Amino acid sequence: MSDRPDPFVSVIFPTRRRREYLRVALESVASQVRAHRGELLVVEDDPADPATERLTADHGARYLSHGAPRGLNAARNTGAAAARGTLLCFLDDDVRAWPGWLSALLTAEERCPEHLVFGGPIRADLENTNLHACGREPLPVTSLDLGPEDHDAEFAWGANLTLRRRAIDMAGGFDESLDLYGDEEDLQRRLRAKGGRVRYVAAAGVDHRRAGPDARLNALATAAYRRGRNSRRYDGRKHAMPALSAEMRTLVGCLVHTVRYRCGNGIVMTAHTAGRLREALAPLPQPPAAADPDFLSGESGTLNRRSRTSGAARDAVADLLSAPDRRQLRRAARREPPRRRVLVVSIGRPEHAAVTAAAVAELETSRHDVAIRVLPPKPGAGKWVNLNAALAAQPLESEDWLLLLDDDVVLPVPFLDPFLFAAERFGLRLAQPAHAYNSNAAWRVTRRRPGVLARTTSFVEIGPVTALHRDTFATLLPFPDLHMGWGLDVHWAALAAERDWPLGIVDATPIRHTRPVASAYPRERAVAEATTFLAGRPYV
Incomplete structure (x- = not known):
């Protein structure tokens, strides 16, 4: 481990005026951090507290203060931004790290270079409690025990959570809108959506303490x-x-x-x-949020169990009623338009391989000349950077259409032939298939309209399926080097209006987007990127 940068590891404690807990936590890790030439940081999620600052200095740690309460995840983000290490260990201020905790993590990190997240056992420790427990249920403090061996896990808990710095970059940091529950799970879900792996390290354990009044039954019930x-x-x-x-x-x-x-x-x-x-x-009122920027739909469009079930039923009825029209459309699409050259580009994540394979199989049944490129994402790069890399490897020369396909889309059967027939019949230069009722979609205008073949609109989405006619290539390619690409669709719409390009939605070929919008990255980061991108650019 001698070739690692110094410091390689940063141990970060978010806290809020809990000096006695923090004292025990710092005592348990300070010597371990020194032994590995790491650094210690304490982030006060409150105005600065001189006593805590002195305690922090006594243990060789840096002290940072928010100046006002902003939340646990905000403190984690502050610590990550200030840390110099490439391995970031987040500990709650009420833990006591086991001897060898840091050595076990560093060994696992070195042995598992493909993993982004590491965690270990969390053992509940109620000191001098009056709680009588029968032992049939775990104690009412966050705990984790996945056995005596190291292995992959679904999640690691925030009381004992270690991340590679690139995991923070990939996920866009902790979501600061979350409070108390799901705070660390949300980030790991975004990482797992991008192929990130979590490793349980059996020797990297901590005791999760409750002491004094906090260990009494009344306080435990109130916290619960x-x-x-x-x-x-x-x-x-x-x-x-x-x-x-x-x-x-x-x-x-x-x-x-x-x-x-x-x-x-x-x-x-x-x-x-x-x-x-x-x-x-009686839900608690949510904190007041600033009005959404005018380039957003104002709706999430995410399905829940009820809307998914009702959407599937509405789709079944719409499919039944439109069956004669769809048969006629399929017959027409066998003859028109003339055979086109279509390049399909998709950035495919391993966890969506089955969905992508089914979409590719359907596209390959087309009578058109279809070339399909499904490439793995480049780590740390966004969708549009990856798409530009794919197009650089296969430049558009004689293609008539470029089809951008997300990797979490279910296509109808048949798809491409009737879709192109309708798009060309309406003279569209940017086109997208409508969303089924049973599809995660943020814009109401993109929902299917039964009995309609296609329609012109002033706007089409940048995904999950978007078709660009060759007339647009000189203007729209290469794509901007964006990660999420929010705001790009309304900018395209402005460019289309300037150039009299017809835009539209093909209702006859509704697709199903299986995952919610922004499930793999923080919404706030996408909005910030869009705001910066659209500054000084026209959009509708």
Whole structure:
């Protein structure tokens, strides 16, 4: 490990005026960090506290302060920005790291260069508590035990979370709008969507402490109630909220557990479920948000379980009623337009390989001359940088159409022949297939309209499926070096208006976008990129 930069590892503690907890945490890691020539940082999510600053200095750590509370994830982002290491270890301020914690992480990091996230055991430690627990359920403090061996895991928890710096860059940092629940899970979901892997390191453990009044039953139940409210809110963000009846059954089960086993932990579990029910019946008001920029739709378009089911039913009815028209369209598309040259480009992530393969198989059935390039994403590069790289490797020469295809799209059967027939019949220069009802789509104008072949619009999306006619290549290519590309569609619309290019949506070939918009990156980062890109550029 001698060839690593100095410091290679940064250990970061977000905190908020919890000096006694922080003292134990710093004592447990300071010597380990010195032994590996790392650095220690403490980020105060509050106005600066001289006593905490002195404590931090006593352990050889740097002290940073927000000046006002901004939240746990904001403190993590502040620490990551200030850290000099390329391996970032985030610890809660109420943990005690095990001896050898850092050595185990560094060994795992070196042995697993393809992994982006590392975590280890988190053992609950209630000091001098009055909680009587029967032992059938875990203690009411975040804990994790995935066994005695190192292996891949779905998630690591934020109390003991280590990231390579490039993971922060890929994910765009922690989402600062999240509070208390889902804060670290959200970032890992974005990383996993890009192929990132998580490694559980069995020897890199910490004790998760509750001490003094915090270890008493009343405080544990109060904290559980708050976590319950936040967990229900985060379930809503993921569109995975259980039905109210399921929450009620859980509450009854917790009450029965409390009485049957004379278990104080049942009281805490009851408080947690009560918090979830309270949030379901009377949601806490969300912090006021600034108005969305005018280049956004104002809607997420993300399906939940109910809208997905109802959307699938509406699609089935629409398909049944439009079956005669679709048969006629398929017959016409066998003859017109003349055989075209089409280049299809897609950036394919491994986790979407099956969906991409099905789309490619469908495109290959076309009567047109179709060339398909599916390339893996370049690590750290955005969609549009990757698309430019793909087009540089295969320049457009005699192609009539360029089709941009996301890797999480289900195409109808048949797709390309009727789609091109309709696009050319309407003289479109930028075209997209409509979204099915059972599709994640942010713009209402892009939803399918039964009984309509196609329609001209003043706007088309940049994905998940977009077709560019050869007349647009000189103006639109190469694409701007953007990551997410928000705002590019409204800029294209302005360019099209200037050049009298017809734009439109083909309703006869509705596609299904399987993943929510912005599921692989923070929405705030996409908005910021779009704001910068559109500054000084025309858009509609």
